[in-house]
Amino acid sequence: MKQTLLIERFGTIALVGGLGFFALSVVIFAVIPVALMKEVKMVTIEEISQHVLPDFRDLAERYPEQFKKYFGEASPKTYAEALRLGRDVYIGEACWHCHSQFIRPVSNEDLRFGRVSYAGEHQTELQMPPLFGTRRVGPDLIREAGRHANDWQAAHLWEPKDVVSTSVMPSFKWFFDKPADPNGVPQPNKRGLALITYLQWLGSWAEPLDPPILPELASAKPAEAAPAKAETKVEAAPARKPQPATTNPYE
Numbered sequence: 255m256k257q258t259l260l261i262e263r264f265g266t267i268a269l270v271g272g273l274g275f276f277a278l279s280v281v282i283f284a285v286i287p288v289a290l291m292k293e294v295k296m297v298t299i300e301e302i303s304q305h306v307l308p309d310f311r312d313l314a315e316r317y318p319e320q321f322k323k324y325f326g327e328a329s330p331k332t333y334a335e336a337l338r339l340g341r342d343v344y345i346g347e348a349c350w351h352c353h354s355q356f357i358r359p360v361s362n363e364d365l366r367f368g369r370v371s372y373a374g375e376h377q378t379e380l381q382m383p384p385l386f387g388t389r390r391v392g393p394d395l396i397r398e399a400g401r402h403a404n405d406w407q408a409a410h411l412w413e414p415k416d417v418v419s420t421s422v423m424p425s426f427k428w429f430f431d432k433p434a435d436p437n438g439v440p441q442p443n444k445r446g447l448a449l450i451t452y453l454q455w456l457g458s459w460a461e462p463l464d465p466p467i468l469p470e471l472a473s474a475k476p477a478e479a480a481p482a483k484a485e486t487k488v489e490a491a492p493a494r495k496p497q498p499a500t501t502n503p504y505e
């Protein structure tokens with residue numbers, strides 16, 4: 255009987271092929287991306303917190319007692335603490351289960367949420383682990399900064415239906431301290447303040463829905479381009495850098 259060489263056996267070919275493709279996928283999905291991303295600097299929380307956003311100072315003025323009790327003063331140090339805790343709460347409460355943090359280059363998502371997400375904006379310590387998300391029961395939050403005021407965020411966390419009547423988002427009442435006066439307004443506690451700080455930071459590097467999405471609006475004055483937004487915006491706007499006039503980072 256003729257003997258089949260080891261190299262000619264089906265099992266050997268399958269094994270070598272399988273290992274080969276496994277190795278190839280490691281190169282394509284791990285080695286190459288890591289090599290490409292090595293050039294992009296990882297921004298630390300300490301670096302981010304050097305620029306204390308006005309939203310954080312606004313929290314200190316809006317909820318003075320709570321803020322003093324939990325954070326003291328609005329400084330880079332307390333800002334870093336709030337951002338870190340806010341991110342941890344966001345993960346711990348599974349906000350990511352319903353919210354993505356990645357604007358995909360499909361389905362005209364940029365019309366709704368702003369510029370398509372790009373690598374650099376996820377290369378920060380606060381984005382580790384990345385919270386891209388795969389489910390979107392609620393809207394994408396990577397450009398949440400300045401979209402609503404701090405008190406809106408607080409009211410929304412207390413009871414989403416109070417501000418958006420059709421909302422299916424659960425209420426998060428444990429982010430608030432019980433007021434001493436039974437008729438008093440509940441004030442956000444440490445985790446509540448931290449979460450709002452984190453939400454107001456998300457996308458603070460980009461003006462919400464700015465530059466104008468439609469090219470014909472690019473030449474219009476800002477007031478004409480977004481009249482409805484003006485009064486709901488937090489004061490933070492001037493500190494934010496304008497984005498280059500493109501919505502497609504691959505251009």
Ligand code: HEC
Nearest residue numbers: 347348349352391392393401414418421422423424426453
């Ligand atoms: C069961 C799914 C679900 C979970 C869990 C959830 N959300 Fe939502 N969220 C929604 C939906 C739906 C909306 C849109 C309606 C609304 O504004 O309430 C929303 C809206 C929002 C908005 C307003 C977005 C905008 O720009 O108008 C914010 C901010 C938000 N959620 C934050 C959070 C945070 C923080 C958590 C975790 C503590 C969380 N969500 C957990 C479903 C969810």
